[in-house]
Amino acid sequence: MFLLLRDLRRARRDAALPRGPRGALQLRHVDAGSCNGCEHELGAASGPAYDLSRFGISITASPRHADVLLVTGPVTGGMRVALERAYEAMSEPRLVAALGDCALGCGPFRRSPEAAGRLEDVLPVDVRIAGCPPSPDAIAAGLIPLLDRRAGAG
Amino acid sequence: MPEVARAAGAARAGQAVVGPDLLRDEVAAVLASGGAVQALFAAAAGDGLEARYVCATPAGDLVLRCPAPRGEVPTIIDLAPHLAWDEREARDLFGLRFAGHEPHRPLVHHPGDLAAWATPVLGDDVHQVAVGPVHAGVIESGHFRFHTVGERIVHLDIQLFHKHRGLERVAEGGSAEEALATVGRACAACSVATGIAIAHAVEAARGLWPDDDLRRSRTLLAELERLYNHLHDIGAICAGVGLAPGAMAFAALKERAQRAIADLAGHRFMFGAVAAGAGAVAADRAAAGRARGALRELAPDVAAAWRSLLFDASLRDRARGAGALPADEARRLGTVGPAARATGVATDARERSPRLRYAGLRPAVPPGAEGDVAARMEARALELTDTLAMLDELLDGPVAPGHALPSAPPSAHGVGRAESPRGETVCAVELDGGAVRRVHLRTASFANWPAVARACRGAILPDFPLVNKSFELCYACVDR
Numbered sequence: 001m002f003l004l005l006r007d008l009r010r011a012r013r014d015a016a017l018p019r020g021p022r023g024a025l026q027l028r029h030v031d032a033g034s035c036n037g038c039e040h041e042l043g044a045a046s047g048p049a050y051d052l053s054r055f056g057i058s059i060t061a062s063p064r065h066a067d068v069l070l071v072t073g074p075v076t077g078g079m080r081v082a083l084e085r086a087y088e089a090m091s092e093p094r095l096v097a098a099l100g101d102c103a104l105g106c107g108p109f110r111r112s113p114e115a116a117g118r119l120e121d122v123l124p125v126d127v128r129i130a131g132c133p134p135s136p137d138a139i140a141a142g143l144i145p146l147l148d149r150r151a152g153a154g
Numbered sequence: 155m156p157e158v159a160r161a162a163g164a165a166r167a168g169q170a171v172v173g174p175d176l177l178r179d180e181v182a183a184v185l186a187s188g189g190a191v192q193a194l195f196a197a198a199a200g201d202g203l204e205a206r207y208v209c210a211t212p213a214g215d216l217v218l219r220c221p222a223p224r225g226e227v228p229t230i231i232d233l234a235p236h237l238a239w240d241e242r243e244a245r246d247l248f249g250l251r252f253a254g255h256e257p258h259r260p261l262v263h264h265p266g267d268l269a270a271w272a273t274p275v276l277g278d279d280v281h282q283v284a285v286g287p288v289h290a291g292v293i294e295s296g297h298f299r300f301h302t303v304g305e306r307i308v309h310l311d312i313q314l315f316h317k318h319r320g321l322e323r324v325a326e327g328g329s330a331e332e333a334l335a336t337v338g339r340a341c342a343a344c345s346v347a348t349g350i351a352i353a354h355a356v357e358a359a360r361g362l363w364p365d366d367d368l369r370r371s372r373t374l375l376a377e378l379e380r381l382y383n384h385l386h387d388i389g390a391i392c393a394g395v396g397l398a399p400g401a402m403a404f405a406a407l408k409e410r411a412q413r414a415i416a417d418l419a420g421h422r423f424m425f426g427a428v429a430a431g432a433g434a435v436a437a438d439r440a441a442a443g444r445a446r447g448a449l450r451e452l453a454p455d456v457a458a459a460w461r462s463l464l465f466d467a468s469l470r471d472r473a474r475g476a477g478a479l480p481a482d483e484a485r486r487l488g489t490v491g492p493a494a495r496a497t498g499v500a501t502d503a504r505e506r507s508p509r510l511r512y513a514g515l516r517p518a519v520p521p522g523a524e525g526d527v528a529a530r531m532e533a534r535a536l537e538l539t540d541t542l543a544m545l546d547e548l549l550d551g552p553v554a555p556g557h558a559l560p561s562a563p564p565s566a567h568g569v570g571r572a573e574s575p576r577g578e579t580v581c582a583v584e585l586d587g588g589a590v591r592r593v594h595l596r597t598a599s600f601a602n603w604p605a606v607a608r609a610c611r612g613a614i615l616p617d618f619p620l621v622n623k624s625f626e627l628c629y630a631c632v633d634r
């Protein structure tokens with residue numbers, strides 16, 4: 001396995017993100033009709049090259065443990081109820097982040113007859129991370145300031 | 155409209171109209187000639203509906219059109235069982251009924267009543283485990299209902315289409331270019347293959363044939379897509395067994411591939427890199443050389459990382475024998491791509507892609523293909539080697555976008571296909587002058603989901619994530 005880890009060291013060296021403040025932020029992701037591009041980049045942001053967990057940001061399995069609901073996609077009819085339930089399951093204080101142009105209402109699926117068109121029409125949105133998909137750097141840059149905000153809220 | 159020739163579908167290419175009474179004979183003739191029915195969908199025609207069958211025959215592509223004046227055509231799923239989901243989708247989206255396909259279990263629609271869509275599984279101690287649509291990790295949304303005894307899976311019902319965006323409908327009435335931009339973006343991880351399949355369908359309808367540059371530039375994009383996907387998928391299998399070093403190593407390799415791709419094609423997923431009628435990506439000698447250099451550095455690291463996995467006993471123990479799909483089941487279910495090749499079924503649409511540049515390509519069938527997780531992983535590793543070699547050759551010099559040139563009279567219908575990282579994707583378009591009347595996309599993921607359900611029959615519940623990851627199908631390109 002040491003061979004594998006050599007690559008990781010190289011990737012770490014290349015990553016030039018700033019270090020975040022102390023603290024932690026638990027994210028729950030809900031795919032509300034994405035093309036999977038935003039998921040790939042969120043995966044990359046928590047992967048070896050960007051490693052969001054260095055900042056105390058990690059993905060949690062349940063919305064009940066989450067500080068932030070990270071939503072991708074234009075909110076299809078088929079996902080709306082599940083999305084609302086995930087939001088209701090979160091405890092306060094909670095934040096909602098729209099990840100990607102689809103959730104922001106300006107993605108390629110905005111004309112879909114099957115979707116709300118933007119997250120804002122379904123849930124109150126606190127954070128907007130633009131891009132199609134947002135790059136892992138953009139995701140990191142959008143989430144890291146929340147560490148401060150959460151400290152303030154708590 | 156061409157005349158209907160009785161049971162002669164196999165000898166024709168183009169399009170033909172067949173009445174409901176002769177439909178099954180036509181389909182049987184296509185199959186008897188060694189052809190295949192690759193997709194089935196409904197379309198509005200005049201005041202009513204018709205069913206359309208996309209056939210690949212030895213004489214060429216054939217679109218069989220079967221009018222349904224009473225909203226009903228005979229089912230063909232006894233002749234072509236892999237089209238069961240297609241009939242269910244057409245019924246849900248268009249209300250078209252398929253006589254003999256009973257009971258209808260909704261695929262796109264999600265009835266509240268479990269009995270309306272799930273398979274009844276009876277017996278002592280059978281219970282159900284429901285998962286999704288929201289999952290624990292960062293993955294797409296979909297619902298799985300496991301029927302288990304203890305932790306042994308007896309049957310799995312897969313309910314997708316939570317992400318249905320009606321993209322085919324959005325595209326209708328717009329230009330072919332808009333259709334490619336909308337439907338081609340159904341899924342990020344397959345956007346190149348899907349884009350090429352749609353572009354091929356549009357060009358086939360317009361009577362265009364790609365020149366050498368266009369064949370080369372599209373082949374380059376398709377192989378770049380395969381590269382980062384296969385790296386991703388091998389990493390995902392490692393994650394499926396909790397092997398963090400493997401998962402992280404392949405995630406890092408994927409990242410390096412995507413950075414080289416972004417440098418060359420302007421986008422990490424190559425969005426916007428495929429257009430209809432012409433190429434959309436160019437690279438001068440320096441840019442192509444940079445990409446080639448990056449991939450030449452990547453290749454030995456990929457080989458070394460794969461070798462490390464071969465020596466990892468815990469991974470081998472979990473992957474061997476898990477989620478085995480028998481070859482005859484793969485054929486019956488119409489399984490495509492690495493999942494089919496892992497069972498020993500040597501099918502690869504690249505072999506039959508004269509519109510691309512794949513002369514001499516042979517499907518990569520792993521030796522002793524068992525159809526299990528290990529074989530699906532190995533099929534990808536073999537293909538990575540071939541893909542890296544192909545890319546090295548394709549990047550030997552500047553990349554010109556190329557054009558599609560007139561070669562045949564235009565027609566209303568066109569069929570296109572491409573081998574995505576997950577297998578053969580088929581697209582059918584109907585054009586009306588400049589506008590798209592109907593576009594239908596049948597992706598490799600659509601073809602392969604029933605195989606996932608079959609492969610985890612008899613597995614234990616904790617192995618499902620692993621079996622699922624070994625197929626690594628997209629939900630987005632099924633749901634559309």
Ligand code: SF4
Pocket residue numbers: 033034035036037038072073099100101102103107108109131132133134339342
């Ligand atoms: S914003 Fe772009 S990448 Fe993200 S889900 Fe929408 S189309 Fe896909």
